[in-house]
Amino acid sequence: MESLIMILVGILASVGTYLILSRNIIRVILGTAIYSHAVHLLILTMGGLKKGDVPILSQSEGPFTDALPQALILTAIVISFATTALLLVLAYRTYKTNGSDDFHELREMPDE
Amino acid sequence: MKINDVILRTVVKGVIFIILTLGVYLFFSGHNAPGGGFIGGLVLGSAIVLLYITYDLETVHKKMPFDFKKVAALGVLLATGTAVGSILFDAPFLSQTDGYFNIPILGEKHLTTVTIFEAGVALTVIGTLVTIILSIGEDE
Amino acid sequence: MTIDFAIILIPFIMAALILLFNKQLRKKYLGWIVLIIPVSLFLILTTYIPRIANGETYTHTYEWIPAFNLNFTTYIDGLSLILSLLITGVGSLVILYSIFYLSMKESLHHFYCYLLLFMGAMLGVVFSDNLMVLYAFWELTSVSSFLLIAFWHHRKASRAGARKSMTITVSGGVSMLTGFLMLYVMSGTFSIREIIANVEKISEHSLFIPALILILLGAFTKSAQFPFHIWLPDAMEAPTPVSAYLHSATMVKAGIYLVARFTPVFGGEMVWFWTVTGVGLITLFWGSFNAVRQTDLKAILAFSTVSQLGLIMSLLGLGSVAVHLGYSADTVIYTQATFAALFHLINHSTFKGALFMMVGIVDHEIGTRDIRRLGGLMSIMPFTFTIAVIGSFSMAGLPPFNGFLSKEMFFAATVKILQLDVFSIESTGILIPLIAWVASILTFVYCIIIVNRTFLGKIKPDIQEKNPHEAPLGMLISPFILITLVIAIFFFPNLLGEYILKPAMASVYPTFPSAAEMTPHISAWHGFNIELLMTIGVIVLGIVLYRLLKYWKKIYRIFPQNWTLNAIYERVITTSENVSESITNRYMNGKLTHYFIYIYISFVVIVAGTFVALDAFSWNPRLDAPVETYELLLVFIMIFTAIGLVFAKSRITSVLLNGVLGYSVAFFFVIFRAPDLALTQLVVESVTTALFLICFKHLGALKPEPSSKRVKVSNGVISILVGATVTLIGLAVVNYEKFETISTYFENSYELAGGKNIVNTILGDFRAFDTMLEVVVLFIAGLGVYTLINLKAAKKEGADIENK
Structure with missing residues (x-):
């Protein structure tokens, strides 16, 4: 299972990279969103999969799955939401100001 | 964002309380069961956003006259406040403490300062979430 | 506190x-x-x-x-x-x-x-x-x-x-x-x-x-x-x-x-002695030499400050000899250079402060600091004139002002050092008093310039028209306090020596047993010794040089203009700016895609390269958990969705596909025993999708990539390499057995933090610092969104506010 997930993570990372390398702002933001999915799965898998029960003491006697990656991911999910929001707004602000969402076209525009 | 949709409104009227209750439940159950500040905050925040989507801004704002930026700021203040607060009790930065208290009617209850910290987290999440969605939605 | x-x-x-x-x-x-x-x-x-x-x-x-x-x-x-x-x-x-x-x-x-x-x-x-x-x-x-x-x-x-x-x-x-x-x-x-x-x-x-x-x-x-x-x-x-x-x-x-x-x-090092003394003396000379040719009163004072700082510095250099020699009854005499340095440090602050305030008054009342336009202010501004005279004379080293005392001690220190035979002083040592003396003559010259050109002579007609007058009382208080000190220190120097300088000497020479021994009795008159003769020489030659100023001023033109220190500095700055700009422009071409390519290529080369170089591949599939059919199905759904994203033509499709990915991840969280994550992921994914949809109202449609086939292929190759590298790391790390897991510590969450949900106690207690800062980041991001939206482009103001 772990190896399979790692391959999935690799594929997600490839797709994310390809999207980030495109010229369109929306694709780039989607790329970062996919990156966060990939990274969450990567971190979770590092702690080992299905090695124990839900990490809640009252639910079982253990062994529990590794709780630390879960805590890290929980933080990461919320942060990635905030950054995605910021990027989106940045994108649409750029689009409104410059009338373009193509990075190469934006390059040609004079600095303000 | 004025949508006049009777079905949506009726559904939301019923659902919103379920969501809000779920949010509050998730928030409080966090210490011993799945849930906590983030999840609770997110659920409550999305419930509020749902309200804003269903009804127009003014109506909701009349019922809930909060500036959600300030809600988020209050949350940050609470979270950092409990952190700094522990210094005042001569404990290291961010120490949390807990204890059992006998409260009339409710009986013996487990209270912790983590709840205040978590409340800060939840308020920040609610405030930020609603601020982001409202800012984008309001902008024309 | x-x-x-x-x-x-x-x-x-x-x-x-x-x-x-x-x-x-x-x-x-x-x-x-x-x-x-x-x-x-x-x-x-x-x-x-x-x-x-x-x-x-x-x-x-x-x-x-x-x-x-x-x-x-x-x-x-x-x-x-x-x-x-x-x-x-x-x-x-x-x-x-x-x-x-x-x-x-x-x-x-x-x-x-x-x-x-x-x-x-x-x-x-x-x-x-x-x-x-x-x-x-x-x-x-x-x-x-x-x-x-x-x-x-x-x-x-x-x-x-x-x-x-x-x-x-x-x-x-x-x-x-x-x-x-x-x-x-x-x-x-x-x-x-x-x-x-x-x-x-x-x-x-x-x-x-x-x-x-x-x-x-x-x-x-x-x-x-x-x-x-x-x-x-x-x-x-x-x-x-x-x-x-x-x-x-x-x-x-x-x-x-x-x-x-x-x-x-x-202090015991020869390098220290020669560097501090040498640089100090050169600065002393160069500062006073340049001060003479300035025409702006403030510039004269600036160069004179440079020169006086050099004087103090060289004294500290001379005084360090005592540290080298160590304590004995004979070596205490060399500590007097340091004593003079500290003494002059105080003196300089008094008279230079007064002089700067004097220049400020002149500038404030007359409107210029150019000595070519000034003159004859003595009758208009008698108080300011007094300040200038006392300050300048103290700086020039004349009695009855404190500068005289410290300057005498300075001369004495430079002469005394010649008796030593350490640090090969005997060969070049004679330069020390010589430079000191020449620089003092020049100091004397510019002090006369300050007083004469500003206050004596005739008032220039254009200034006369402005009807100049003496400064208000408030501006005169501070410089007057300072010049009172200038005189007071001359008459009661030992008070200063006993209470202020003595303990300071103890800090500079902690190995010397008695600070009192290093505190000489300062007196204005100690017979016709070499220091006094040097001072008299300074006065005589100074007056002569001032009279002949217009004849020897030509030497300032000997130095080629483009080889002054300032010109060299400017050239260094401009050249380094140009070079760094041209280097930067070569790779920072403003195209985001290119920057990403740099990052990805370095990532692949460094990480995958290390794997190859150290032969670090490791893969332990035997420890893997078994794969269920529904999990396999979920994996395939994610792979197809991801690949579909690459080819998606419309933005709605893209966002929905991204949503599918997010929900699938949430399913994985459920399967992998992470209920908190699953809940959070579900809510966040819904909100993110909604966010994208709201933003699309303001964004342009998704156009097909205008890139050429060649670019697309190379991007594809880079992406596959990145993905492969990530998989490589992942496979190497997972099931890694060399270290103990630290997670068992957190399983004591109930005893340590009073909570039964381990994930939640990590967030709220064990690693609450992360959570606290995360909350702050979240808030900042929210404020960022709010500001970006409500930001109205500031109206462009007149671009040129230069020298308004």
Whole structure:
């Protein structure tokens, strides 16, 4: 299972990279969103999969799955939401100001 | 964002309380069961956003006259406040403490300062979430 | 909170208060309120004088980051007391002066805020015992000096001067930091006192001399020593009170302080002796030589400050011989150079402060500082004239002013050093008194220039028309206090020697048993000795040279214009700017995609390269959990969705596909026993999708990529390489068995944190610091969104506000 997930993570990372390398702002933001999915799965898998029960003491006697990656991911999910929001707004602000969402076209525009 | 949709409104009227209750439940159950500040905050925040989507801004704002930026700021203040607060009790930065208290009617209850910290987290999440969605939605 | 911390902190607190209550405070009273701070600090510090004079020192430690040996230790001894008295004393006078000097139209709150910032930083420099804390305060003085020089930032020259001083002093500061770190490597402590106590253990270390040179670089840049002095004349663009305070009385003395402080550490080295003395003497000569040809009164004073700082520096160099020789009855005599240095340090602050204020008055009342346009002001401004005469004569070394005493001691020290036969003084040593003497003659010449060209002769007609008059009383108080001191010190020098200088000598020579022995009795008259003859020579030759000025002034034109230090500095700066710009432009072409490609290629090369080079591939599939059919199905759904995203034509499709990915991840969280994550992921994914959809209202449609096939293929190759590398890392890390897992610790969450949900206790308790900062980040992101949306592009103002 772990190896399979790692391959999935690799594929997600490839797709994310390809999207980030495109010229369109929306694709780039989607790329970062996919990156966060990939990274969450990567971190979770590092702690080992299905090695124990839900990490809640009252639910079982253990062994529990590794709780630390879960805590890290929980933080990461919320942060990635905030950054995605910021990027989106940045994108649409750029689009409104410059009338373009193509990075190469934006390059040609004079600095303000 | 004025949508006049009777079905949506009726559904939301019923659902919103379920969501809000779920949010509050998730928030409080966090210490011993799945849930906590983030999840609770997110659920409550999305419930509020749902309200804003269903009804127009003014109506909701009349019922809930909060500036959600300030809600988020209050949350940050609470979270950092409990952190700094522990210094005042001569404990290291961010120490949390807990204890059992006998409260009339409710009986013996487990209270912790983590709840205040978590409340800060939840308020920040609610405030930020609603601020982001409202800012984008309001902008024309 | 002890009083020493309070002394450092109060100026900072006041600076913050000024900005906070700027609206409430009336501008008229601002200066007076600020004045309370330095005056009361000065009074508090004077209470230390008798106790310090008894040989006591005060240390207080506040543990800041004990793990890194970083403690905020204050240390008050004789040396730091001198400087702190100057900082607060001159500070009070300067603030009093600037109340009358600055017009109400200026942004006074900024001015006083910066000034207090500087005061606090400077007090921090002299009171810190910890090298790192000292360094932090040291750079803060550079920053506040930068802000003050650029106070009239609408003027190009101000900005240029501020930038120059910042560049030079901060680069010196960085080299000093390196020196401090070397000291730490050698001695294992950041405490100056501990380093001094263990100096024998480190003096043989191979880093000792490099540390010495680097620390001296810091001191020389700050104290405007040749060839770094070029920032000081340009810093004269600052308002005159600032020049009087920072650039003659206090900040430029920080380098002197540092050299005096480190004399017990490095003083025994020959490099130290020759560098400090040599650079000091060259600066002394070069400063006075250049001062003579200036036509701007402030520029004359700037170069004269450079020259006087050189004088003090060279005295400290001469005094370090005593450290080399060690204590004996014969060597005490060489400590007198240091005594003279500290004495002149105080004297210089008094007469130079008065002179700067005098120039400020002239500038304020007449409207020009150009000596070619001035003249004959004696009859109009008799008080100002008095200040100028006393200040200049003291600077020139004439009795009955304090400059005479210290200058005599300076001559004596330069002559006395010739008797030594260490450091190969016998061959080149004669240059020391010679340069000192020549420079003093030039000093005398420019002192006459200041007085004669400004106050004697005829009033120029264009100035006469303006109906000039004497300065208001308020502006005269401060310089008058200073010149009173100039005279008082001449008549009662031993009071100063006994109470202020004696304890300072003990700090510079901690190995010498008796400070009283090193404190000579200062007297104005000690017979017809060589020093007095030198002074008489200075006066005679000085008058002659002044009379013949127009004949020998030609020598200034010998130097080619484009080889002055300033021109070299400009060339270095412009060249390095051009070179770095051309290098940067070569790869920073403004295309985001290209930047990403750099990152990805380095990532793949470094990470995958390391894997190949170290043969680090490892894969333990035997420990893998079994795969269920529904999990396999979920994996395939995700793979197809991801690939579909690459080819998606419309933005709605893309976002929905992304949503599918997110929900699938949530399913995985459920399967992998992470209920908290699954819940969070579900909510966040819904909200994110909604966010995308709302934003699309404002965004353009998704166009097909206009890139060529070749670009697409190369992007594809890079993506596959990145993905492969990530998989490689993942496979190597998962099931890694070399280390114990730390997660069992958190399973005690109920005992340690009183919660049964381990994930939640990690967030709220074990690693609450992460959560706290995350909340802050979240808030900042929210504010960022809000601001970006509500930001209305500021109306473009007139681009040219130059020299308005």
